Amino acid sequence: MRIRVTWLDRAYHGQEWPPSPLRLYSALVAGAGSTCMTDPQFKAALEHLARLDPPTIYAPTTIELGPTAASVPNNDGDVILGFQARGDDAGARRKTSKLRTIRVRHRHQIEGEGAVTYVWTPNSTTPDHRQGLNRLAAGLTALGQGIDTAWASVEVDSDRPDGLRWEPNAQGAHQLTVPYDGVLDVLEERYQASRRRIAVDGTVRMVPEPQHRQIPYRCELDPPRRRWTLMSLRTLEDGQWSAPGNAATAVAAMTRHAVHQAAQRAGLGREIIAALMGHGDDRQRILTSPIPNVGHVYADGRIRRVLLTAPLTLDLEIWRAVTYRLIGAELSPPEAPPAAMLAPTDQGDRLQHRYLGTASTWTSATPVILPGFDTNRRGKPRPQKAVRRLLAYSGIDPALVETVTFEPAPILRGAMRGADAQPPRHLAHWPRVHLSIQWRVPVTGPLALGAGVGYGYGVLMAAA
Structure with missing residues (x-):
């Protein structure tokens, strides 16, 4: 029916x-x-x-069209009755012209x-x-x-x-x-x-x-939802700690090692731990994405947060067992003493809604690593093919996308240029670009695209 x-x-x-x-x-x-x-x-x-x-x-x-303002009567129309009862029609007309208010409407053109x-x-x-x-x-x-x-x-x-x-x-x-x-x-x-x-x-x-x-x-076009938790980077004395934007791969590696240790402390089996680390079933993999401070007037591009995500197919109890044990976990560079630790973010974190909110337009906060080269025999880029491959690699239905625009330079204040990125060695030879995506329907974050997902690259931010 x-x-x-x-x-x-x-x-x-x-x-x-x-x-x-x-x-x-x-x-x-x-x-x-x-x-x-x-x-x-x-x-x-x-x-x-x-x-x-x-x-x-x-x-x-x-x-969704721009808001339109209209002048409409307010709720004081009974005052006019007093003028009319006294026979003051001119006063009633003057008062009527003043009893107006501006109403703003948001119009959806279907x-x-x-x-x-x-x-x-x-x-x-x-x-x-x-x-x-x-x-x-x-x-x-x-x-x-x-x-x-x-x-x-x-x-x-x-x-x-x-x-x-x-x-x-x-x-x-x-x-x-x-x-x-x-x-x-x-x-x-x-x-x-x-x-x-x-x-x-x-x-x-x-x-x-x-x-x-x-x-x-x-x-039906929405990308798959993911579990997520956003954590801040602190010194061992609980002070502020940050890393430069091009150190995303290093921060991701340290966080990934902390996830492995947390899974071991939780008593999880070897097969489950291997899946969490991405060695096997991607439906249980935990991704670590360092989050740069970009997109606002005081942005400096430095990394002060780490976003951990996983598919909803990962058992909730396993997710909680690992993420709870990450609170206070130390981050250590290879063969070096601990440099920082993980801590919960504040509820009022000013950047959280930009990475985890809902919007129709999203743009890259870190360079997107394209999963391969898309040029013809003469070396001329083929952007449409590049977009199709990028979406297929990320498991997103192309019908969800209205437009994709490749940016010649990052449009977010403080964002790192593609040429300055330092991805892992096996991804270093692939193209690195910035892009903006207009979706057909509002999409909720977190969102990440490309071959660098999990290494701090391809992270998208909602348009302000």
């Missing part, structure tokens, strides 16, 4: 994309309330819809036919509510904000709807609110409370927003 929503002007002004299932549910409730909410058929269909499992969503891509389809898995009683669901869909007038006029229909077509597939998934990076059993009563209580928010004596009561159920959704 599916509900298809189409916007009349192919524009959407809500905060999230795609519109959450609860937003659609609320729009259906509003449409029913504007017609005849006392009809028991409406209530039974809405309660049935809330008890079904969260739907799969098929949504087209959107173009590509294609401008429709989103919500697909529920029906149960044995769903056919009994088909007529009620049809009437609910017919009553929908808007989805998003008030200006997002739309219409809806119930469909039973078995073909795959158009658009990207968004499905409930524990590994998803997008939190969307969904209907749940009893949500209809919650919405009704909030509506009645908002009607009573102004008391007889003029007191205005606040109506709190209820805490609705949220679940993670994953777009």
Whole structure:
């Protein structure tokens, strides 16, 4: 069973994309309330819809346009009634021109036919509510904000709807609110409370927003999610410690050795430790990526943090057993006394959101090592082939990428040039570039591309 929503002007002004299932549910409730909410058929269909499992969503891509400002009336319009009661029409007009406020909206321009389809898995009683669901869909007038006029229909077509597939998934990076059993009563209580928010004596009561159920959704184009922990580099006396940006390989090697020792202290078996170190199954490998201080006005390019990542296929207990034992672990150069130690980062770390946040545009914070040469017989570069090979090497669906731009120089302040990088010997002969990627949908970090992943190269940063 599916509900298809189409916007009349192919524009959407809500905060999230795609519109959450609860937003659609609320729009259906509003449409029913504007017609005849006392009809028991409406209530039974809405309660049935809330008890079904969260739907799969098929949504087209959107173009997020710049914010637009509009002058709209504020909530002091009752003051005008006093002027009109005294017969002062001129004063009422002057006051009306002043009772305006600026409202900023963020517009999503919907590509294609401008429709989103919500697909529920029906149960044995769903056919009994088909007529009620049809009437609910017919009553929908808007989805998003008030200006997002739309219409809806119930469909039973078995073909795959158009658009990207968004499905409930524990590994998803997008939190969307969904209907749940009893949500209809919650919405009704909030509506009645908002009607009573102004008391007889003029007191205005606040109506709190209820805490609705949220679940993670994953777009079919999203890169695989990873476990991660960000740690800072400290001296043995717990002071600040840093390394130059071109020492990424050395810092990664010291951190990798610390991971090996932590795994041994955790009592893990030899096969598991070998997999953690990358000798075998990549689905359990822990990668170490030194993080440079780049991308802001005070950036100096030095390394003060290390990001450790692993696929979600690595058992959580093994991940915790290793990462917990890394706190206070010493980092030692070959045949030298310890130079630094690992410590947890502060919760307010100013760079954390740039490497681990969500954005549509990401750019390289360290040079990306291309996995091979992509030139024709005359030595002319073939950037499209280079991009395809790079994405295939990193396990990313090319359909997720809107554009890839190779930068002639690093665009982030403090970032290291490709020529200054000192990668491992087996990667030294491969091309090193900086690039920016525009994704078709917002992507959540951490992200790293290329053959230098795990050695401090190919780390991406979200656009500010």
